[in-house]
Amino acid sequence: GAVVSQHPSRVICKSGTSVKIECRSLDFQATTMFWYRQFPKQSLMLMATSNEGSKATYEQGVEKDKFLINHASLTLSTLTVTSAHPEDSSFYICSPRTSGIDTQYFGPGTRLTVL
């Protein structure tokens, strides 16, 4: 099956700092990348969608200047949480898609804790 990696798997940072999360599709090319956020004991909430080489489309209520998404290549996308605050502490999951809906896969997630 398709392999998706995220780095780091866990990160702890101080309030006000920025954190970058990398998502790589190791054995396929992702034309579209979805970023989700999962709070404890809650479901996955879609944050944004990006296509390779294009600007990301953000869901309602998600601040585009706070959550910077770069999808520069078909195998790498990054999510940068800028000026992180404790309320940004969450589990962030990337989900690359190659073509149709049945070719969408999920990364193992990154747990962000902001102190």
Next chain:
Amino acid sequence: AQSVTQLDSQVPVFEEAPVELRCNYSSSVSVYLFWYVQYPNQGLQLLLKYLSGSTLVESINGFEAEFNKSQTSFHLRKPSVHISDTAEYFCAVSDRDSSASKIIFGSGTRLSIRP
């Protein structure tokens, strides 16, 4: 817009007992339906999916789900559960008519198996 309702946040069952995890969806267009599983401290994995054809779909580990259009349901069932089935299960829906469709998740059901 689509939405997914998982009425049961937790389902405790004894080992080797049958289980049903309920899922209902709402959509004004045709949909694809999915069940994902998240084992403790792991990422999301696709368990099974309905795209078209037979309304009964099965997974490799004994789960099955049936798409019922009239009841807008996609309940997940297993005739005999194992301890290893302990996990969080997410039902999800996607619009099949759009090339830019997003996967929308339900709130999840925590399945706990008692020996």
